[in-house]
Amino acid sequence: MRTQVLYKSRTGNTEKLAKAIFEAIPGKNKDIAPFQGQTDYDMGDIYFIGFWTDRGSASMDVLDYLGSLQGKRIALFGTCGMGQSPDYYKKIEDNIRVFIEDDNEYMGAYICQGKMPMTVREKYEHMKNSSNKKQVEAMIQNFDMAMLHPDEQDLQGARKFVKEVFEKIEKEEQENG
Template sequence: MLDYLVLYQSETGNTKKIAATIFSRLPGNSKDLIDITTDKPIPEAEVYFIGFCVHRGTCSMAVSDFINDLSGKQIALFGTCGMGNAPEYYKAIENSVSAWIETDNDYLGAFICQGKMPQKVRQKYVSMKNEQNAGQMDMYIQNFDEAITHPDSLDVEHAKVFVEKVLKKLEGQP
């Protein structure tokens, strides 16, 4: 059994980047980094860092099913989302995804940051814009343009801090 397993699902590379950062910060050699959608067997671990890309405020069914099947484990979550760079939104995502964690597990917290979206999303916003929704579409387009550089170096640093907090929690430190 591994000490740490970093599992992730990434469609645009954003979550994969954060997963690699988390993996690099974990101590020792008893660890692995695996794309959850791979055919590779997923080993058992003491501590799971589970990453996901956000769609409609939550994770995919593949991720929620995996989370829901864990029992007696220590679980930390991480994710990337294109929309909204707001702590309230991130907390809502965390609540939605952590709801899949069974009560016999130890939930260690979550890290969520903004991530870039495919260019087709911006094109969709531009094509949907009309007189009635111009304000909303302009807000979506502005958010898209701001997200294009994420996850950036500050997001990576925040992910590293998250790992340190989780490791301290595991050691029983506040």
């Protein structure tokens, strides 16, 4: 079984997760690479596809690649600026998952908070006025919390996710003889 980790990282957050995921994958038959418009759809039997989140989804090139995979086991991982929001993480997962063709086996997703560029905080500061002050201050507070992510706890969560994916595969293979 070959395992391929492909990731798209704009600020380094998803790359951190990708490295933790790669290290947690058992065995030596594995590879890791940044996503750069690859068109090879047979780099592995199991794919861990990483993304950064923009407006609740992944970039179009990652989505196109996902849509081109056939007969693979696919696990997703990603980062987004919004923290501590399992409902939002699930929405992101659902938005991306629809691009995975039915002949693939979907293995789940791991999404955590990631720091954002300082330009985002500056944008929030400029948006603030008397009518939206409370909402914008909450956005700035979230931004400030995100500066520490992904942290060690997030990386541990990614490693745990890999373990769960491989336990699921092992169980399936035992059941199917």
